[in-house]
Each structure stands twice: as structure tokens, then as C-alpha cells.
Amino acid sequence: MSIAENLKIIKSALPEGVSLVAVSKTKPVADLMEAYETGQRIFGENKIQEMTEKWEQLPKDIEWHMIGHVQRNKVKYMAEYVSLIHGVDSLKLLREINKQASKYQRSISCLLQVHIAEEETKFGLDESEVLALLQSNELRELTHVKVVGLMGMATFTDSEAQIRKEFGGLKELFDQAASIDSEIRILSMGMSGDYKIAIDCGSTMVRIGSSIFGARNYH
Numbered sequence: 001m002s003i004a005e006n007l008k009i010i011k012s013a014l015p016e017g018v019s020l021v022a023v024s025k026t027k028p029v030a031d032l033m034e035a036y037e038t039g040q041r042i043f044g045e046n047k048i049q050e051m052t053e054k055w056e057q058l059p060k061d062i063e064w065h066m067i068g069h070v071q072r073n074k075v076k077y078m079a080e081y082v083s084l085i086h087g088v089d090s091l092k093l094l095r096e097i098n099k100q101a102s103k104y105q106r107s108i109s110c111l112l113q114v115h116i117a118e119e120e121t122k123f124g125l126d127e128s129e130v131l132a133l134l135q136s137n138e139l140r141e142l143t144h145v146k147v148v149g150l151m152g153m154a155t156f157t158d159s160e161a162q163i164r165k166e167f168g169g170l171k172e173l174f175d176q177a178a179s180i181d182s183e184i185r186i187l188s189m190g191m192s193g194d195y196k197i198a199i200d201c202g203s204t205m206v207r208i209g210s211s212i213f214g215a216r217n218y219h
């Protein structure tokens, strides 16, 4: 099926209030344009350099989301244009985003990445770190970043119960975070394999790649 057909099917299954990040990492700009032509405006990438190359070539009304792990020394390359950074996992990184955003008189929206999976390799904060960060005085002093929600990735497993448990836990933390900070409104969870469960569990933003663009080729 074509990218346009895939998008149509996925969008028709998304409830109101759930936004779709089309994850276009490794895909050529022609594929992104095909999605763009259907009205898709939010694209997610996991490498800053690749995202910047695409930003330079594509229409300027696209919202670019950084969904990968962010290295502090590369924040400067996306500070001019990025709309949402999903993978923030330290105050140190928020400080750097704040510094780079101030050079463009921007305020950059960020999500705190929460570690909910069993795998050791997935980045993120634990529950108490999220709550401590949201309540820290230093965060309030960073006037060029806005923490607007949480992001998490479930364990890669066939067990739906396991995935539900992890997303359910993240939703609870999200509600708690929203009750202490009124800016918190985005819950980014759900990928091609588990977005329906994520939506059931209260996701407000799904990040879908392979179900739209097909399997990725890594050379």
C-alpha cells in the first residue's frame, strides 16, 4: 500500500485529541512529501543532522519533532526550528536547550522521557526523578524551555498485558504531573506495534513510522 493509503487508515482510527507524529527517520524526502501532500504536518526524526537536512529541503509549515536521544553538543543545530523534543532526560540537557533557544528568542517545548520498559537500553527518568524535576526551582528559571508532557516507550514484547501495565503506569504519572504543573498536557506513547494499546491507556500523541512508510533499511 502507498504512504497516502497507510496514513488514511491510521488517521481514521485515531480518536479526536490524539495527534500523529509521522516517524520518517531513514526515509527520503520524497516519502515525506508524499505524506505532506495528504495533509500530514508533524514529522519525527531521531538524528539531529538528518532532521536538519530535511528541514532545509521541505516546506516550512512542517512541525519537526526530535524523538531520539539528544546529545547536548548537537542541540544548537535544531534550536532554530524544532517544535518538540520528546527525549529529554536531564536538567543538564534542559539547560542546554534553554541556552540555544534563547539565541533565537524562542521557547522550545519538551517532553520528559520516562523509563517504563524492562530493557536496560531505553533512556529515561524514573517516576521520582520526573516529579522532582517538575518541582525544581531551576526549571522555573529556564525561560526558553517549556516542559509540556511526558514520553515513554514500552518493552518490545508480544505480551499485551506487559505493554498495558507499562503504558498504564505512565498515564498515572502523567496525571500526577499534570496536577502539579498546568503546562503538562502531552502524553507521547505508542508506536506502530503498540499504538492502539497506548491510545486505550490515554496517549495523546502517537509516533508511527513503519506502518506509514514501510520497514526501514539500515545500511
Ligand SMILES: *Cc1c(COP(=O)(O)O)cnc(C)c1O
Pocket: 023, 025, 046, 067, 068, 153, 190, 191, 192, 193, 207, 208, 209, 210, 211
Ligand atoms: C523509530 C521510532 C518510532 C517509530 O517506530 P515504528 O515502530 O516504526 O512505528 C517511535 N518512537 C521512537 C522513539 C522511535 O525511535
